Amino acid sequence: MLIDTHSHFDAGEFDADRPAAYARARAAGVGQQVVPAVSYAGWPNLKAVVARYAGLHAAYGLHPCYLAEHRPEHLAALKQWIERERPVAVGECGLDLYIESLDPALQEQFFLAQLRLARDYELPVIVHARRAVDQVLKCIRRIGSLRGVVHSYAGSLDQARRLRQLGFLVSLGGPLAYPRAERLHRLARELPLDGLLLETDAPDQPGPAHAGQRNEPAYLPEVLAELARLRGGDPAEIATATHANACRLFALPAIPQP
Known part of the structure; x- marks a missing residue:
């Protein structure tokens, strides 16, 4: 069974057919999903969705792209949610230097505060780093x-190796399958398997087979197939390795609930 380590299954794009999308994921062999939050306002709905479906695991955080919605008091609330809800991770949090309207200094304040919470509660962090991998490393x-x-790693091989030295894995999704993603292809071939996870980032970032459509956790096997093709490896062995990586990082059960 595969683990989608980054799925926004609580997003409104799934409201119309969430049960069917869940069934498709399970039928495709995706037994578990890590579902990270993006803003304080969405935490209650995320909690409800995760409680409704077996094999879904919540992470709570404040995404940099939703900076305009964040308030200092949301950090205090995050501490309370961590203590009460026992999520598998803190996130999604991080830095986004692609969107020029997002204040980098304010982003960093929220990111550092969430990193401190993750450290204090001994939880892993789910990091968004768009054009900001060096800053995230710092x-x-x-x-x-x-x-x-x-x-959804898009940095260099060297940066990925430095992240690994600090205890961080990188996760690959639909963009891996695009022919022009040459840097990702090199990284997929050369990084040791113990540093890799699989994700969809559903409903966003579909691969070329679903370009322009809503992404789904059911498409995760396509990411696995592309990674196996690039590495010249056995998909079953890669599935086993990435599954073990996810279970170890997020303290997930090796066998999902039925």
Whole structure:
């Protein structure tokens, strides 16, 4: 059974057919999903969705792209949610230097605060790092004693190796299958398997087979197939390795609930 380590299954895009999308994922062999939050307002709905479907695991955090919605008091609330809800991770959090309207200094304040919470509660961090991997590395070093994953990784092989030295894995999804993603292809071939996770980032970032459509956790086997093709490896062995990586990082059960 595969684990989708980054799925926004609580998103409104799934409201019309969430049970059917869940069934498709299970039929495709996706037995578990890690569902990270993006803003304080969405935490209650995420909690409800995760409680409704076996094999879904919540992470709570404040995404940098929703910076305009975040308030300092949401950090205090996050601490309470961590203590009460026992999520598998803190996140999604991080830095986004692609969107120019997002204040980098304010982003960093929220990111560092969430890294401190992850350290204090000994939880992994789910990190968004768009055009910001070096800055994310600096923040991780500044706080220390952290572990986690940089999702939908788009940085360099060298940066990925430096992240691994700090206890962070990288996660690959639909963009891996695009022919022009040469840097991702090299990374997929050369990084040791113990540093990799699989994700969809549903409903976003579909692979080329579903370009322009809603992404789904059911498409995760396509990411696995592309990674196996690039590495020239056995998909079953890669599935086993990435499954073990996810279970270890997020303290997930090796066998999902029926």
